[in-house]
Amino acid sequence: MINVEALTKSYDGFTAVDNVNFVCRPGRVTGFLGPNGAGKTTTMRMMVGLTTPTSGRVTIGGHLYQDIPNPGRHVGILLDASAQHAGRTGREVLTLGAKTMGLPLSRVDEMLELVSLSGKEGDRRIRNYSLGMRQRLGIAHALLGDPSVLILDEPANGLDPAGIRWMRGLLREYADRGGAVLLSSHLLTEVQQVADDIIMIGRGKIVAQGTPAELMQTTGTFVRAADNAVLLQALAKHDISANPVGDGFRADANAAKIGRITASAQIPLLELRPADGGLEDLFLELTADTQRETVLKGAAA
Numbered sequence: 227m228i229n230v231e232a233l234t235k236s237y238d239g240f241t242a243v244d245n246v247n248f249v250c251r252p253g254r255v256t257g258f259l260g261p262n263g264a265g266k267t268t269t270m271r272m273m274v275g276l277t278t279p280t281s282g283r284v285t286i287g288g289h290l291y292q293d294i295p296n297p298g299r300h301v302g303i304l305l306d307a308s309a310q311h312a313g314r315t316g317r318e319v320l321t322l323g324a325k326t327m328g329l330p331l332s333r334v335d336e337m338l339e340l341v342s343l344s345g346k347e348g349d350r351r352i353r354n355y356s357l358g359m360r361q362r363l364g365i366a367h368a369l370l371g372d373p374s375v376l377i378l379d380e381p382a383n384g385l386d387p388a389g390i391r392w393m394r395g396l397l398r399e400y401a402d403r404g405g406a407v408l409l410s411s412h413l414l415t416e417v418q419q420v421a422d423d424i425i426m427i428g429r430g431k432i433v434a435q436g437t438p439a440e441l442m443q444t445t446g447t448f449v450r451a452a453d454n455a456v457l458l459q460a461l462a463k464h465d466i467s468a469n470p471v472g473d474g475f476r477a478d479a480n481a482a483k484i485g486r487i488t489a490s491a492q493i494p495l496l497e498l499r500p501a502d503g504g505l506e507d508l509f510l511e512l513t514a515d516t517q518r519e520t521v522l523k524g525a526a527a
């Protein structure tokens with residue numbers, strides 16, 4: 227179990243991680259979702275003692291990471307798959323890891339096999355690995371010590387679609403055996419298909435969290451009219467808030483209510499449906515004011 231408590235990191239007055247609280251439970255895959263620059267990597271680095279928090283703390287199984295003896299046996303980490311000695315082979319990296327953790331060397335072949343780097347690929351130097359191969363090796367390294375907690379920062383980057391599916395299966399199985407997985411991504415689709423819990427972060431702050439189903443419930447109704455301005459007026463008159471999504475709006479009311487309102491106001495609709503497409507709209511909306519473009523616009527103003 228990972229416990230993130232009031233975690234904050236500031237750099238020269240800029241708050242990269244702002245009072246973040248969440249837990250990551252055993253037996254579950256927790257998706258840590260946010261656009262680039264949201265603070266995912268900084269949060270994960272603070273979990274494992276690579277970045278010192280300005281305030282707050284993270285415990286893993288009740289302990290600070292720095293206080294865990296032989297941490298690789300308890301916590302598997304993949305933060306930057308390319309942060310490996312380029313001149314070593316995959317096999318060498320895992321062998322060094324196994325020796326450091328006091329593991330039988332048979333683990334090395336098991337892990338190479340698990341991530342499909344067995345045979346010649348395991349004996350190639352990492353400088354000649356594709357990003358996808360580095361991610362596979364990183365996953366093998368994270369799993370080497372048979373830890374009960376996995377912390378993976380954007381592990382799907384560089385994997386091909388088959389590789390992403392493979393990883394999803396691996397993480398699902400790992401969690402089903404009781405492990406806790408924290409998996410970050412800037413892509414909703416990657417997280418949505420495997421996560422039991424989703425934590426959404428934008429500009430350093432948690433903007434939503436819950437199971438995918440819980441987050442979907444808050445998505446309301448997608449509605450679009452030929453004349454969106456008239457539609458918006460009609461909704462506002464009934465105190466229904468609506469946020470722009472794509473070429474329509476996500477309104478905080480059910481379809482029946484919106485249908486009645488627009489029918490009586492004689493507003494022809496082009497679309498009226500549960501905003502089920504859903505989490506994606508929610509994600510874009512929740513993080514809308516945290517996107518880079520908005521930041522740039524704000525800076526220019």
Ligand SMILES: Nc1ncnc2c1ncn2[C@@H]1O[C@H](COP(=O)(O)OP(=O)(O)O)[C@@H](O)[C@H]1O
Nearest residue numbers: 237241242260261262263264265266267268269
């Ligand atoms: N060492 C640092 N010094 C200054 N700013 C940093 C440092 N590390 C990260 N940041 C800033 O903190 C914000 C969050 O970065 P990061 O955690 O890498 O986001 P993510 O992983 O979600 O893309 C970014 O604006 C980034 O530029």
Ligand SMILES: [Mg+2]
Nearest residue numbers: 266267268379
């Ligand atoms: Mg990152």
